[in-house]
Amino acid sequence: MSVKEILLLGNPKLYEVCKPVNKEEIEEVKSIIEDLHDTLMDFRKKYNAGRAIAAPQIGYMKRVIYMNIDKPIVFINPVLDILSAEMFELWDDCMSFPDILVKVKRHKRCHISYKDLDWHNQSLQFENELSELIQHEVDHLNGILAISRAIDGKSFALRSQKEFLK
Numbered sequence: 653m654s655v656k657e658i659l660l661l662g663n664p665k666l667y668e669v670c671k672p673v674n675k676e677e678i679e680e681v682k683s684i685i686e687d688l689h690d691t692l693m694d695f696r697k698k699y700n701a702g703r704a705i706a707a708p709q710i711g712y713m714k715r716v717i718y719m720n721i722d723k724p725i726v727f728i729n730p731v732l733d734i735l736s737a738e739m740f741e742l743w744d745d746c747m748s749f750p751d752i753l754v755k756v757k758r759h760k761r762c763h764i765s766y767k768d769l770d771w772h773n774q775s776l777q778f779e780n781e782l783s784e785l786i787q788h789e790v791d792h793l794n795g796i797l798a799i800s801r802a803i804d805g806k807s808f809a810l811r812s813q814k815e816f817l818k
């Protein structure tokens with residue numbers, strides 16, 4: 653367990669599609685989760701932001717997401733099986749480009765199915781900001797960055813210019 657380097661925008665690995673986890677790999681995934689936890693907490697200390705991280709952001713190219721808001725949740729092989737037709741717009745950010753904000757459109761509600769660390773089937777429903785967050789993280793597993801979802805050519809801003817955004 654250790655703080656890993658976060659891959660940054662420009663690193664081609666961030667555009668790769670991640671492979672599903674096999675049940676036999678669960679012990680390996682458990683140690684990756686410790687790294688994801690340490691890396692997320694380190695980022696949070698530095699930037700006072702960061703609620704979830706996808707495994708490919710530390711170079712582990714498997715379908716694993718680690719979220720830690722009130723409590724830790726591990727999503728293995730997550731599938732967004734229901735996405736609301738209703739969308740909303742917001743300024744998104746990412747640990748792989750911490751100084752840039754991107755305006756994107758996301759589904760207002762979503763339902764996600766996944767395996768937990770005991771290889772049990774689980775599912776959760778999210779709305780609003782958390783719906784956005786989990787869509788952002790699943791995108792990482794498919795090699796899609798928030799940058800690629802920018803609504804238009806004016807959907808980019810430096811974090812330092814946040815006061816101009818609405």
Ligand SMILES: [Zn+2]
Binds near residue numbers: 745747788
């Ligand atoms: Zn991200």
